[in-house]
Amino acid sequence: MKLRLRENSLRIRLRQPEVDRLGAGGSVENTTVLGPGPTERFKCRVVSGSVEDITSDLVDGVLTVFLPETAVAAWVQGDDVGLYAETAWGLSIAVEKDFRCLEPRANEDDSGAFERPAGGPPDECSLDAN
Numbered sequence: 313m314k315l316r317l318r319e320n321s322l323r324i325r326l327r328q329p330e331v332d333r334l335g336a337g338g339s340v341e342n343t344t345v346l347g348p349g350p351t352e353r354f355k356c357r358v359v360s361g362s363v364e365d366i367t368s369d370l371v372d373g374v375l376t377v378f379l380p381e382t383a384v385a386a387w388v389q390g391d392d393v394g395l396y397a398e399t400a401w402g403l404s405i406a407v408e409k410d411f412r413c414l415e416p417r418a419n420e421d422d423s424g425a426f427e428r429p430a431g432g433p434p435d436e437c438s439l440d441a442n
Contacts, residue, residue, distance in 0.1 A: 313342040314410060315356050320403055322368065324358060324377065325410035327424035334360045335388030337381065358407060360384040366397035366405050377405060391429070 313330060316323040330340040341357040355374040363378045370376075379395060387395055394408030412425040 313340055313356065313358070315342070321406070322375075322377070322403060323406040323408065324356070325408045326358070327410050329424050330358075331388055331409060334358065334379070334384050366395060366407070367399055368403065368405060377407060379407060 313327075314325040316325075326334070326340060333340055337360060339357055339359040341355055343353050343355045346352045346354055351373070353373060357374060357376045358379065359376060360379050360381045363380050366377070366379055366383070368375065368377045383395055386392075394406050396407075397405050399405065410425045411428045412422045
């Protein structure tokens with residue numbers, strides 16, 4: 313899972329095994345240790361469930377993005393890059409498939425990334441470095 317927070321937008325990119333796990337009705341999560349104490353952790357979770365719209369919440373240091381299971385099922389099987397929404401409070405949410413970089417980068421692990429389709433989305437690997 314790759315997470316980008318920028319101003320009032322949240323972008324999550326998922327590798328193929330993570331997308332498959334969501335499609336099977338599971339969830340995906342990642343924990344980042346921000347300090348030495350047990351409460352100094354930030355967890356991001358993506359859940360497929362019985363919700364009508366893409367939404368999010370933040371409770372006790374856990375950011376959860378909720379995706380409608382019907383939208384996830386179509387996304388997993390289809391060619392769409394991502395699922396997108398804007399919440400009532402103005403947060404833009406993007407949950408996207410993570411594609412392999414066109415040019416390998418040092419310290420970047422592309423294992424599990426989706427193969428880049430011909431004419432697919434632009435290579436954003438260089439943008440991630442900024």
